[in-house]
Amino acid sequence: MNSLNLDQSIINALPTYYRIGPIELTSNIVLAPMAGVTDSVFRRMILGLGHCGLVSSEMTNAASVSPKALKRHRLLDYLPDERPIAMQISGNDPDLVARAAQVVEGLGADILDINCGCPSPKVTGGGHGASLLRNLPKMSRMLKAVRAAVHIPITLKYRAGWDKQSLNYIETAKIAEDAGVDGLTLHPRTREQLYRGTADWQRVAEVKRAVSIPVIGSGDVNDAATALQRLYETGVDGVMIGRGAIANPWIFLQIAQLRRGEAPFTPTPADKFEFMHRFLDLCLEEMNERLALNKLKQLVSHFSLALPGSAALRAAIHRSASVAEAREHMEAFFDLHMATSAASQS
Numbered sequence: 001m002n003s004l005n006l007d008q009s010i011i012n013a014l015p016t017y018y019r020i021g022p023i024e025l026t027s028n029i030v031l032a033p034m035a036g037v038t039d040s041v042f043r044r045m046i047l048g049l050g051h052c053g054l055v056s057s058e059m060t061n062a063a064s065v066s067p068k069a070l071k072r073h074r075l076l077d078y079l080p081d082e083r084p085i086a087m088q089i090s091g092n093d094p095d096l097v098a099r100a101a102q103v104v105e106g107l108g109a110d111i112l113d114i115n116c117g118c119p120s121p122k123v124t125g126g127g128h129g130a131s132l133l134r135n136l137p138k139m140s141r142m143l144k145a146v147r148a149a150v151h152i153p154i155t156l157k158y159r160a161g162w163d164k165q166s167l168n169y170i171e172t173a174k175i176a177e178d179a180g181v182d183g184l185t186l187h188p189r190t191r192e193q194l195y196r197g198t199a200d201w202q203r204v205a206e207v208k209r210a211v212s213i214p215v216i217g218s219g220d221v222n223d224a225a226t227a228l229q230r231l232y233e234t235g236v237d238g239v240m241i242g243r244g245a246i247a248n249p250w251i252f253l254q255i256a257q258l259r260r261g262e263a264p265f266t267p268t269p270a271d272k273f274e275f276m277h278r279f280l281d282l283c284l285e286e287m288n289e290r291l292a293l294n295k296l297k298q299l300v301s302h303f304s305l306a307l308p309g310s311a312a313l314r315a316a317i318h319r320s321a322s323v324a325e326a327r328e329h330m331e332a333f334f335d336l337h338m339a340t341s342a343a344s345q346s
């Protein structure tokens with residue numbers, strides 16, 4: 001874990017919450033939307049560990065946001081105890097996205113988040129996601145249409161630009177603010193970078209100085225000290241955590257503890273074992289065994305990275321043909337780790 005070189009008095013002065021329109025978040029450390037990951041089960045697992053201010057749905061194509069299509073893919077399903085919840089949609093046709101926004105509002109979303117950052121060729125190929133960074137007039141029309149269509153707060157999640165020759169994060173921020181958007185989240189990589197290189201938080205700081213709506217930064221925050229350091233260095237309103245929360249779902253709790261000057265909680269192998277079992281149990285309540293097993297495979301690839309010898313666990317779970325077999329591999333792996341950790345403490 002990174003060490004933090006900030007005085008407690010500086011830490012005490014960092015913002016702890018922010019408002020998006022009328023919604024006041026109890027913590028300004030929030031979970032990133034992640035397609036294929038942040039479904040209701042994952043969100044509830046994160047919320048259950050505490051101190052996460054906001055969760056978000058996976059990105060959903062506005063074209064599929066009709067009551068009939070929603071029954072099929074259930075991407076915007078949530079339970080009341082997941083609120084406040086942001087629901088994220090992508091699209092590029094102002095009327096269609098505005099109609100989808102009304103459906104999302106009707107579903108009870110607290111915040112509507114518009115995706116203009118997804119770099120996937122499947123998404124940008126259709127003119128959605130980061131592709132709109134190359135057509136700001138169209139983005140502006142879309143945001144204004146959505147603003148006129150709904151009453152709930154709207155946020156925009158976007159990247160620094162299409163490529164390094166076309167960095168337009170400040171211009172995008174101003175266009176969004178003018179269109180009536182209530183908050184911004186910048187993942188300060190370009191579309192061209194995908195997930196390569198590092199997230200340049202100076203860009204987030206520049207956006208914060210350029211607009212008067214709340215600005216959240218997203219990218220490469222993988223431990224509690226880094227979260228507080230980013231708040232301090234950039235003056236942003238909040239920090240969004242994605243991959244760091246899959247690898248370490250306790251990160252929100254650890255940040256809260258570090259703020260209070262306490263030693264951050266270190267999960268034991270037993271805690272991790274319990275987390276995986278509980279995750280699997282909840283998945284099985286929501287989906288069939290094949291899908292639950294796929295979710296476990298996806299979780300384990302990030303979640304187990306910090307555990308010694310975990311490559312073997314990942315390989316075994318990826319080979320598993322049933323949930324029972326995966327559970328056996330988990331038990332064998334964690335039995336060994338729990339015994340090693342008990343021996344090191346005696």
Ligand SMILES: Cc1cc2nc3c(=O)[nH]c(=O)nc-3n(C[C@H](O)[C@H](O)[C@H](O)COP(=O)(O)O)c2cc1C
Pocket residue numbers: 032033034035036037058059088115117118157187218219220221240241242243244
């Ligand atoms: C598996 C995965 C899926 C993602 N899906 C989405 C998405 O649906 N919508 C979105 O706005 N960003 C999505 N992102 C980007 C994250 O929200 C976040 O901005 C990015 O991963 C950087 O933050 P991190 O370093 O904390 O992961 C996704 C990222 C990952 C790794």
